[in-house]
Amino acid sequence: MTRLFYASTLFGAMTLAAAIDDGRFGPRDDRRILLVSNNAAVPEVTPSLDEAPGFAPLRPRFDEVHSWNEIVAPMHPSDWKARAIEVPMLSRLLATRLSLGDDLCELVLESVAVPPARTVATLVRDCPITVYSDGLMSYGPTRDALPLEISGRITRLLHLDLVPGLAPLLLSEYGVPADALPDRAFLDVVESVTSAVDPAAAAPDVPGAPESRAMILGQYLSALGIVTADEEAGLHADMLRGVAARGFGTVLFKPHPAAGRRHALRLRETAAELGVRLEVATESVPAESYFAALRPGLVVGCFSTALITARNHYGLPVAAMGGELVLERLSPYENSNRIPVTITDALLPRLAADGSVSDPPPVDLPALVRAVGYCMRAGAHPGLREAASAHLDAHGPDRYFKRQRLSALELLPARDRTAPGTLGRLRRRLSQTLL
Incomplete structure (x- = not known):
């Protein structure tokens, strides 16, 4: 066979x-x-x-x-x-x-x-x-x-x-x-993969104990049209500023395998300004090999799956950054990256450029994912409508939902709907003002 x-x-x-x-x-x-x-x-x-x-x-x-x-x-x-x-x-x-x-x-x-x-x-x-x-x-x-x-x-x-x-x-x-x-x-x-890669690539010879090193996970956001190249570079720079503010003097940047090293070149400028030693990992070595070999003191990314493997499979501290921006920019709403960014944003601590870390608000993650999933492809999952409506009635249309999509699906909670006739009155007042 x-x-x-x-x-x-x-x-x-x-x-x-x-x-x-x-x-x-x-x-x-x-x-x-x-x-x-x-x-x-x-x-x-x-x-x-x-x-x-x-x-x-x-x-x-x-x-x-x-x-x-x-x-x-x-x-x-x-x-x-x-x-x-x-x-x-x-x-x-x-x-x-x-x-x-x-x-x-x-x-x-x-x-x-x-x-x-x-x-x-x-x-x-x-x-x-x-x-x-x-x-x-x-x-x-x-x-x-x-x-x-x-x-x-x-x-x-x-x-x-x-x-x-x-x-x-x-x-x-x-x-x-x-x-x-x-x-x-x-x-x-x-x-087995970690043992086969070049030890110098899997664990660069950088000074300090493992817990004094941080790791930044690059992604492929601008190439996918989610953000601009400058915005992606700015996001990486803010990640570096955040880990530097938290006392990490050595940072390993792991580019996305398909992104090349252009992001690393721009990040080196920020590292020089901050006085941080920046090491660039080999793109073709999986992030999990670095987790196993380096045991970094903090892993930071946007919505990479590796953030979850770092936390759940290797017990490493992790933090996410940029989730709100990506959630706003993802288009169309049914973009398949929406669930990964929703999970990481709702589940993981959030790092700011000043080094502060805040926990996300408590949430019923399965209920949130089902509600977002229904709004992404309502026709494919009609059985999730009731659960989605219940979640929205309880929590409102927060950062994970677009009001236009909720309105089209008739899922806007009652308190968030425009009162009958209000929109028409506003339009008439605006037209009279223009006249």
């Missing part, structure tokens, strides 16, 4: 490895093919996950590794999808390229709602699909509706139990059961 796996990040590949080690994909005598995709804005200058030093200990779990970028070149993996008329021909070509026969028993994908994974699902047909989630997005609704040809084949959702007590919404509208992977399996994989 043959299984085809797809991954676009090292974190995702580690999640796959944990699932394989936990016996979720049958006996080892099955043929396993890994299809890797480099979805960076400029993949030609960004190493693919199978080129990362930490991939070496993961490689033996697969019989073959193929590049999706090479298959679809010169098209970008995130942009290209087959036209309906091309699907039969391209399906045969892909099967020939990967030597797929009638014994293909399972397709294993991440982010199945969007290319490249959705494209792969369209071309690799007539077999069950397992979806695995490599982050906080599993707790949000499916980004886009899936055609029956894909949704009808999905048999399960494998995910890390990043937020105990919180159930994934992803794919639940299709009746797909969620299956959590054990923490131990994932941590064992991280340990």
